[in-house]
Amino acid sequence: MGLPSIDISFQTAAQATIAMGDKGYVGVIVRDTAQAGAHYLPRVGKIPAELTEDNRAYLTRTFLGYINPPKAVYLYVTDAEDTNLAKALAYFETQEVDYLVGPPDLSEDEAEAMVMWLKEVRAAHSHIKLVLPGTVADYDPVIDFDADGMTDGETVFTTAEYCSRMAGLFAGTPWTMSATYAPLPELTDITRLDKETADAAIDAGKLILIHDGRQVKIGRAVNSLTTTTLDHGAIFQKIKALEVIDRVDADFRATIEDTFIGKVANTYDNRMLLVTAGRNYFHTLETAGLLIEGSSTLDIDTEAVRDYLGEAADEMSDDELRHADTGSQVFLVGKFTIADAIEDVTIRITV
Structure with missing residues (x-):
């Protein structure tokens, strides 16, 4: 069913993002x-x-x-x-x-x-x-x-x-710069x-x-956001940061819709193919300087799987949750840190 194309599509999306940045x-x-x-x-x-x-x-x-x-x-x-x-x-x-x-x-x-x-x-x-x-x-x-x-x-x-x-x-x-x-x-x-x-x-x-x-x-280069929260912090006030967030969201949605949804069985192996491809995508953005190196993660969201299965998951281990049948649902969790541009410089000079 063309499973290897998932990784290729993610890498193509990453390279396109860097090139069009x-x-x-x-x-x-x-x-x-x-x-x-x-x-x-x-x-x-x-x-x-x-x-x-x-x-x-x-x-x-x-x-x-x-x-x-x-x-x-x-x-x-x-x-x-x-x-x-x-x-x-x-x-x-x-x-x-x-x-x-x-x-x-x-x-x-x-x-x-x-x-x-x-x-x-x-x-x-x-x-x-x-x-x-x-x-x-x-x-x-x-x-x-x-x-x-x-x-x-x-x-x-x-x-x-x-x-x-x-x-x-x-x-x-460019993605690596601020205005x-x-x-x-x-x-x-x-x-x-x-x-x-x-x-x-x-x-x-x-x-x-x-x-x-x-x-x-x-x-x-700031946008109009002034009310920040723990989940929506000060980084979202930067125009540069929102551009990267939007591009990552667009790349993930387009790639998953085009090469994954409806095209493969929802098995553990296939879910891990998606996870690996997503990790490789993040790594490419880290190498390009869009994300902080080593900051990105992506894996199966075992807590979300537990919530989805309900009482049936009460005695299941994390490994069992990762392999569990979740119907048509795929639950992933990830994070990354955007590489900000240098905007504030403090120099201490002693004469």
């Missing part, structure tokens, strides 16, 4: 009277010339990226009749983009509608993240971009007009914040821009 896909919504509907833009030269100048500029900023440009942009052109961007969001419900932004004239009501939509699609295992202007969400897949006075020396941009730039920048950030202190060389100035105000904004889950006296750059 320096690029990503961005979804952009604009309002226009021309070119209605969906478009795939593999490069900036494919932006429809019929769009307004402002919309073309908005899309062009997306392609600026960071270390690399985005792999591609999925564009949806809608109009003023599209209440709360319902048509546009229905399209992106069937697309797997990394970051999604609304139109450059996004309203507060539309931003709130996008957050509600995002919670629904992520509950259905989407991995989309939103970049929204000044939107307090306390939700890690939402980036609350909050900056003012951005200018290239000629034009002053609003926060909403620069969301596409942020989405493209994150899509172009903290990523420069925006096209900007000559912003509304400058003192350190106390900047720190307070970051603590409030806002993505801000700072000017260090030489250049404009991102402050700290």
Whole structure:
């Protein structure tokens, strides 16, 4: 039944994740009277010339990226009749983009509608993240971009007009890097914040821009999450961390669905083939520097098996639980630690 393909598929997924880690896909919504509907833009030269100048500029900023440009942009052109961007969001419900932004004239009501939509699609295992202007969400897949006075020396941009730039920048950030202190060389100035105000904004889950006296750059690459728990800790506030978590989840789901579910018998040997393949996947990510070396584990979840079997499992040993008949159910448990990027440095110098 093709069991060896499970390990091959996991390794292929791991290599693809590492290879595509320096690029990503961005979804952009604009309002226009021309070119209605969906478009795939593999490069900036494919932006429809019929769009307004402002919309073309908005899309062009997306392609600026960071270390690399985005792999591609999925564009949806809608109009003023599209209440709360319902048509546009229905399209992106069937697309797997990394970051999604609304139109450059996004309203507060539309931003709130996008957050509600995002919670629904992520509950259905989407991995989309939103970049929204000044939107307090306390939700890690939402980036609350909050900056003012951005200018290239000629034009002053609003926060909403620069969301596409942020989405493209994150899509172009390699997995092994953080976008903290990523420069925006096209900007000559912003509304400058003192350190106390900047720190307070970051603590409030806002993505801000700072000017260090030489250049404009991102402050700290955080999302809007501010309420952390023991199970959902501070690491989830990092944009980089959520990207890795999303990619691991996507790789596991796709590989298991494509090469395992419905295709093999639920025996101990087959379960262990899946476990071994998953461990090899984690090891590949550790070697690539995405995960901390030696931090990842994956095995049969004997406690979950015990709960599933009920009273019949009261006298069973762990080894018996591992071999037990669990019908169509497979219970696994694992963990890993994401390799964070260097963001804080303390140096003690004695003279």
